[in-house]
Amino acid sequence: MKLFGPFKQILTLNNLPLRGKISDEQLEIIENGGILINSENKIEEIGNYDVIANKTKQSLSNSSTLQLSDRVVLPAFIDCHTHICFGGNRANDFAMRNAGKTYLEIAEKGGGIWSSVQHTRNASEDELLETLLERINRLILLGITTIEIKSGYGLNVESELKMLRVIKKAQEKTKATLVPTCLSAHLKPRDFEGTSSAYLQYILDEILPKVKKENLAKRVDVFIEKSAFQREESRNFLIKAKELGFEITVHADQFTAGSSRIAVEVGAVSADHLEATIDEDLEYLAKSETVAVALPGASIGLGEPFTPARKILDKNGILAIASDWNPGSAPNGNLILQASILATYQKLSTAEVFAGITFRAAKALNLTDRGILKKGMKADFVVFETDNFQNVIYNQGSLVASEVYIDGKKIN
Numbered sequence: 001m002k003l004f005g006p007f008k009q010i011l012t013l014n015n016l017p018l019r020g021k022i023s024d025e026q027l028e029i030i031e032n033g034g035i036l037i038n039s040e041n042k043i044e045e046i047g048n049y050d051v052i053a054n055k056t057k058q059s060l061s062n063s064s065t066l067q068l069s070d071r072v073v074l075p076a077f078i079d080c081h082t083h084i085c086f087g088g089n090r091a092n093d094f095a096m097r098n099a100g101k102t103y104l105e106i107a108e109k110g111g112g113i114w115s116s117v118q119h120t121r122n123a124s125e126d127e128l129l130e131t132l133l134e135r136i137n138r139l140i141l142l143g144i145t146t147i148e149i150k151s152g153y154g155l156n157v158e159s160e161l162k163m164l165r166v167i168k169k170a171q172e173k174t175k176a177t178l179v180p181t182c183l184s185a186h187l188k189p190r191d192f193e194g195t196s197s198a199y200l201q202y203i204l205d206e207i208l209p210k211v212k213k214e215n216l217a218k219r220v221d222v223f224i225e226k227s228a229f230q231r232e233e234s235r236n237f238l239i240k241a242k243e244l245g246f247e248i249t250v251h252a253d254q255f256t257a258g259s260s261r262i263a264v265e266v267g268a269v270s271a272d273h274l275e276a277t278i279d280e281d282l283e284y285l286a287k288s289e290t291v292a293v294a295l296p297g298a299s300i301g302l303g304e305p306f307t308p309a310r311k312i313l314d315k316n317g318i319l320a321i322a323s324d325w326n327p328g329s330a331p332n333g334n335l336i337l338q339a340s341i342l343a344t345y346q347k348l349s350t351a352e353v354f355a356g357i358t359f360r361a362a363k364a365l366n367l368t369d370r371g372i373l374k375k376g377m378k379a380d381f382v383v384f385e386t387d388n389f390q391n392v393i394y395n396q397g398s399l400v401a402s403e404v405y406i407d408g409k410k411i412n
Helices: 049-059 091-098 103-108 113-122 125-141 157-171 196-213 231-243 259-265 279-286 296-302 309-314 335-346 350-356 359-364 390-394
Strands: 002-011 029-037 043-048 072-075 077-079 144-150 177-185 219-223 247-252 270-273 291-294 319-321 381-384 403-406
Touching: 002 049, 029 049, 043 049, 072 390, 077 335, 077 359, 091 103, 113 157, 125 144, 125 157, 157 177, 157 196, 177 196, 196 231, 219 231, 231 247, 231 259, 247 259, 259 270, 259 279, 279 309, 291 309, 291 359, 296 335, 309 319, 309 335, 309 350, 319 335, 319 350, 319 359, 335 350, 335 390, 350 359, 350 390
Parallel strands: 002 072, 077 144, 144 177, 177 219, 219 247, 247 270, 270 291, 291 319
Antiparallel strands: 002 029, 029 043, 072 381, 381 403
């Protein structure tokens, strides 16, 4: 048994609703708190530090207790949508976009997603692994211990499998939980001779069976958009991917509406982006079990409107928040900064923000053992040097985690 504490405040996020709005008054805040971790690296008990210490003193040694007063503890954060396995750099895209160039003009200058595809294809597994681990470690420093990572910059059998194998190798070298997602349906590659529907069939026939055989991913994603894949061909693709045994998620409604409805109809675990979702479809989404994932990093990177997070919550939907960290549209990667800015523009309570990057984000990944600090849950938690949990969002990402714990063990 290990007892951690005393902490000024423990924000457990326990007993909060999975869907809909949350007021800060609903938050469970344990003052002078302690967390007792058992031999299976699960939370055994959480509550007043002195009470737990007195009750368990026979099974504790001095070395098991850490004095961490005047600090705040929260469940470790979850980033449920990233693209952090990639080669190359697209700083020039960002500069050209800010200078007023269009997507087509940037692509004609050698930028856009195809630029990332070329760099990723040309990179070795070792090169991709090195940069991926650097990005994972950066996220851990922010208090993020569960990270979804997509493929989608390979766009052929060889390179998509290379990306997913790199993510699998990275899992062997980090204590963070990595959740790989196959996004071969990111867009039709320029060197594919055939229609977009034919490329989706190519993914079903040539890529996904190999992904399944090597156990490289259990999730499949598709980008439904005018510039990528159309609604009906995407619907058919998702249904077939689901028949193959994959969970499905969707890049939906980023620039045009309509695809979030398809995500719900095919039973996607999440619909991500939603910046262009119309009110009628928000209502439909909010009544479903599909998690709405806001990606404020993409809105900031592209200068586009934010996901209508307030409306989703007011309609009783399930809202998660993720970074969308990628080399093109969302290069920032700081989930706390992005979530704090989203809160300002969408008027989200502190409780709603924390829910969106913990247990509601876990729901978007079909994970049930994390995101809340209570008995039986995975002992992943983050510590901040402050006497008030509100300061985490108030400082908009500039208050850096002082300690991060995975399975009850300090990572940094």
